[in-house]
Amino acid sequence: xxxxxxxxxxxxxxxxxxxxxxxxxxxxxxxxxxxxxxxxxxxxxxxxxxxxxxxxxxxxxxxxxxxxxxxxxxxxxxxxxxxxxxxxxxxxxxxxxxxxxxxxxxxxxxxxxxxxxxxxxxxxxxxxxxxxxxxxxxxxxxxxxxxxxxxxxxxxxxxxxxxxxxxxxxxxxxxxxxxxxxxxxxxxxxxxxxxxxxxxxxxxxxxxxxxxxxxxxxxxxxxxxxxxxxxxxxxxxxxxxxxxxxxxxxxxxxxxxxxxxxxxxxxxxxxxxxxxxxxxxxxxxxxxxxxxxxxxxxxxxxxxxxxxxxxxxxxxxxxxxxxxxxxxxxxxxxxxxxxxxxxxxxxxxxxxxxxxxxxxxxxxxxxxxxxxxxxxxxxxxxxxxxxxxxxxxxxxxxxxxxxxxxxxxx
Amino acid sequence: xxxxxxxxxxxxxxxxxxxxxxxxxxxxxxxxxxxxxxxxxxxxxxxxxxxxxxxxxxxxxxxxxxxxxxxxxxxxxxxxxxxxxxxxxxxxxxxxxxxxxxxxxxxxxxxxxxxxxxxxxxxxxxxxxxxxxxxxxxxxxxxxxxxxxxxxxx
Numbered sequence: 001x002x003x004x005x006x007x008x009x010x011x012x013x014x015x016x017x018x019x020x021x022x023x024x025x026x027x028x029x030x031x032x033x034x035x036x037x038x039x040x041x042x043x044x045x046x047x048x049x050x051x052x053x054x055x056x057x058x059x060x061x062x063x064x065x066x067x068x069x070x071x072x073x074x075x076x077x078x079x080x081x082x083x084x085x086x087x088x089x090x091x092x093x094x095x096x097x098x099x100x101x102x103x104x105x106x107x108x109x110x111x112x113x114x115x116x117x118x119x120x121x122x123x124x125x126x127x128x129x130x131x132x133x134x135x136x137x138x139x140x141x142x143x144x145x146x147x148x149x150x151x152x153x154x155x156x157x158x159x160x161x162x163x164x165x166x167x168x169x170x171x172x173x174x175x176x177x178x179x180x181x182x183x184x185x186x187x188x189x190x191x192x193x194x195x196x197x198x199x200x201x202x203x204x205x206x207x208x209x210x211x212x213x214x215x216x217x218x219x220x221x222x223x224x225x226x227x228x229x230x231x232x233x234x235x236x237x238x239x240x241x242x243x244x245x246x247x248x249x250x251x252x253x254x255x256x257x258x259x260x261x262x263x264x265x266x267x268x269x270x271x272x273x274x275x276x277x278x279x280x281x282x283x284x285x286x287x288x289x290x291x292x293x294x295x296x297x298x299x300x301x302x303x304x305x306x307x308x309x310x311x312x313x314x315x316x317x318x319x320x321x322x323x324x325x326x327x328x329x330x331x332x333x334x335x336x337x338x339x340x341x342x343x344x345x346x347x348x349x350x351x352x353x354x355x356x357x358x359x360x361x362x363x364x365x366x367x368x369x370x371x372x373x374x375x376x377x378x379x380x381x382x383x384x385x386x387x388x389x390x391x392x393x394x395x396x397x398x399x400x401x402x403x404x405x406x407x408x409x410x
Numbered sequence: 411x412x413x414x415x416x417x418x419x420x421x422x423x424x425x426x427x428x429x430x431x432x433x434x435x436x437x438x439x440x441x442x443x444x445x446x447x448x449x450x451x452x453x454x455x456x457x458x459x460x461x462x463x464x465x466x467x468x469x470x471x472x473x474x475x476x477x478x479x480x481x482x483x484x485x486x487x488x489x490x491x492x493x494x495x496x497x498x499x500x501x502x503x504x505x506x507x508x509x510x511x512x513x514x515x516x517x518x519x520x521x522x523x524x525x526x527x528x529x530x531x532x533x534x535x536x537x538x539x540x541x542x543x544x545x546x547x548x549x550x551x552x553x554x555x556x557x558x559x560x561x562x563x564x
Contacts, residue, residue, distance in 0.1 A: 019411075346447060346472035347416075350527070354412040362447045376448040376470055405416065406473075407425070 003295055003303040003385045010035040010291075011386055021356035024394045029174050029202060029335040029382035030360055031224045034288075038227060041287040045280045053279055054253060054270075068279050071286030072269070078289045079200075079219060080210035081236050087269040088282050091233035092201040093123040095220035096168070098235055098272060099197055100127035102245045103218075104166065110136035112165040115194070117142040117151055118372045119173050119180075122365045124199040124220075128168055137165070144372040149176035149325035156188060164194040171203035171214070175364045175380060176325030176373075177308070177332035179203070186215040195241065201225055205292075206333050206384070207301040211236055223281065228288035232281035235272075242268035249274035292385075300385045304334040307383045311336055311392045318399050320408060324373055334383040337364075340399065343406050345379040351405050355398040414523035415530070416473065423477035428484050433466045439554035440547065442540030449475040449533055449560070453540045457548065461490050467537065474521075474530050479537035481518055486541065495545050498538045505531050532560040 008014050011033045016023050025033060051061035053068045069083070076086035089095040108114065114128045114137055132139050140159040143152040151169075160167075167189040172179050186196040197218040203209055204219070205226030211219055218241070222233040237245075247254055247265055251274035256264040265271045292300065309329045315321055320341035326332045340348050349361035361379045363370050370376060381395055433439075433454035442451040449471030456464040465483040469476060482501075486494040501518055504510040510519045524534045543558040 344472040346474075346530075346533070350415065350530070351412060367448075370448075376450075405412070406421065 002306070003299050005388060007035075007295060008386045008388070010037070012036055012039070014386055018356045019354075022394075024355075024357040024391045026381040026383065026387065026391060026395060027358045027360050028205075028225070028384035028387075029364075029380065031230070032205065032227050032384055033386065034229065035227055035291050037291055038229065038284045038288050041284040042229060042280050045283050050280075052276055064279060067283045067286075068277065071282045074286040074289045075234055076236070078293065079204060079221075079236055080212055082239075084267070084269060085236055085239050085242065087235045087237070087242075087272045088277055089220075089233050089235050090231055090278070091222040091224070092199060092220045093127075095218075095233055095235035096124055096197065096199065097127045098248045099218050099220075099237070100131045102248045102272070103195070103241065104128075104131040105134065106244075106246055108135045108137050108165045111163065112137045113140050113159075113161065113163045114138070115140045115142065115156075115159050115164050115167045115189070117169050117180075118144040118368045119149075119151065119176075119178065120168070120170055120366065120368070121174050121199065121201070122367070123201075124168050124170060124197075125368070128166070138163075140164075142169070144369060146373050148327070149173065149178050149373065150331070151178070151180055153181070153184075156185065160188055160192045160194070162192055164189065164192050166197065167194045168197045168199070170199040170201075171209070172206070172333045172335075173325070173366075173369070174202045174335055175337045175366050175369055175378065177335040177337075178326055179207075179332055183213065183215045186217075190215075202333060202335065206304055208297040217241055223285040223288065226285075226288055227291055228285035229281040232278050232285045237268070239268070242272070245272075247271055247274065251275045253277070295385060303385055304383055305329045307387055307389065307392065308332065308334055308336065310389050311381065311383070311395070314392055314396045315399075318396060319403065321399065324378060335380055336382065337378040337380045339375060339378050340402060342408055343402055345377045347406065348379045348399070348402050351402040352395070352398040355394070355401060357395055357398045359395070411526065415527055417520040417523060419481075419517055419520045420473065420477040423480040424473040427467075427476060427480040429464075429466045429480065429487075430468065431466050432468060433464060436466075437554060438462075438544040438548050440540045440544035441555075441557045442536045442543070442560060443557065444471065444475065444532060444536055444560040446560075447472070447533070449536055451475065451479050451537050451540055453479070453537060453544060455541075455544065457491070461488060462486050462494055463488070471536075472530075472533055474524055474533040475536050478521055478534045481521070482537045482541065485516065485518055491545055491549065495542060498542045498545075501538050502535055505535050536560050 049060040049063040051064045053065040073083040076083040195217040198216040200221040204221040219236040224230040254274040324337040345361035436454035437457040438455035451469040467479045
């Protein structure tokens with residue numbers, strides 16, 4: 001079970017070169033490239049049936065509505081959920097904010113506790129900080145073990161109390177790649193009566209994810225990291241929770257009856273989709289899901305596991321290179337953070353760019369995690385279904401060039 | 411193209427920073443941070459008779475931010491506060507596309523290659539933005555130790 005190398009041909013951008021060198025794209029944890037079918041779906045919508053959804057009585061409006069709701073069903077099925085539990089959002093960040101504002105403002109009381117981890121992307125930390133400030137709640141933190149970038153689950157048990165209202169945890173670290181034992185965390189959180197939000201931005205694109213298996217209450221993810229366009233993502237929520245939650249934004253599309261003073265609201269998911277939605281990108285995300293399912297998510301996961309195994313072995317041979325995160329590819333995904341002794345990550349990334357190799361450098365929107373690891377910044381290479389061992393070889397050659405450039409001994 | 415960014419003199423200042431360290435009791439002490447990438451500079455200056463008698467820096471960050479700080483400490487030492495402020499203006503003007511005033515800027519002209527890499531410009535200007543902030547605070551009679559931010563993203 002593996003991804004055929006021909007999938008590369010489906011991605012127009014990967015056919016490009018920079019300064020005569022083939023483009024080596026190793027930044028899919030930031031955003032993925034898009035297959036041609038997704039780009040064509042965007043074009044087709046605008047050229048053939050661009051119309052607003054849920055209201056037009058003419059045929060192209062019916063077609064747009066059908067396609068939009070079909071996309072919802074596809075994205076929901078992709079994570080094993082019914083469509084009425086799937087809300088389209090701008091992305092993971094908006095999905096988490098939706099929960100923090102709508103669920104949080106309604107159900108978190110002064111003195112309650114919100115438990116997050118040191119590993120989180122800022123998008124799964126700052127919304128909870130804001131909620132804690134609004135509601136007079138207290139934030140608590142599960143620690144990260146600096147030696148291998150895994151969560152200290154002993155500290156989880158110490159932090160979980162009957163005051164814990166929300167537990168927010170990433171499924172897979174966007175920096176060190178760690179895959180967290182979300183099901184176990186959710187069981188422990190449910191035992192004290194907390195609800196569990198999982199940030200799936202780095203897991204849903206890369207492995208089979210089914211909400212029943214995660215055992216969580218909310219799952220947030222982004223379309224642009226899973227072969228879809230930017231500006232579209234999703235929140236899955238357990239039906240009884242969504243039904244109990246007040247609206248997030250008010251406006252058209254989310255109401256039943258509007259009086260001057262008050263209104264009544266639609267049922268989920270439409271209650272949470274005020275205004276004209278991002279129709280084109282939602283439809284294209286549905287096509288991205290079709291594309292990924294045709295390849296097979298088990299195959300995507302197996303492919304990335306093999307690539308990470310190869311990358312960890314090759315990178316370990318580079319003198320002065322330090323790797324962060326778990327060494328066992330079974331325990332981690334395709335984001336590989338590293339640093340090169342004596343060269344700042346920005347300079348590493350800059351010289352690699354000169355070789356046509358795209359990696360990210362900096363804190364990757366995870367400053368507390370870097371503090372836990374004891375570094376200000378790292379460089380990060382991340383893979384997806386279209387990467388090959390040759391891409392890893394180009395990275396390693398580029399790193400040798402970085403060493404030479406900065407006068408480090410061979 | 412990379413060689414334009416990483417000129418030999420820049421790599422030399424990065425590997426062997428000049429005037430590195432704290433300066434106790436400095437009249438000017440200011441921190442500059444680059445929020446998007448984590449570069450940090452702490453800048454210290456002793457002011458005597460209206461001149462920057464001694465200038466030192468500490469910090470961590472990329473080669474461009476650290477080399478630029480090192481080169482700045484050499485360039486402004488001994489200058490009056492007004493001269494130092496003018497040099498900062500000239501340096502920033504060069505980084506934002508003006509033709510460099512080679513006579514005034516001297517070896518700082520080596521940093522103009524950074525202009526071709528827009529996201530790195532704020533690395534080069536970080537120490538200079540901190541210096542200008544420090545000069546303003548000093549002239550306003552406010553106590554040393556302020557935090558400033560890098561220039562906005564371009």
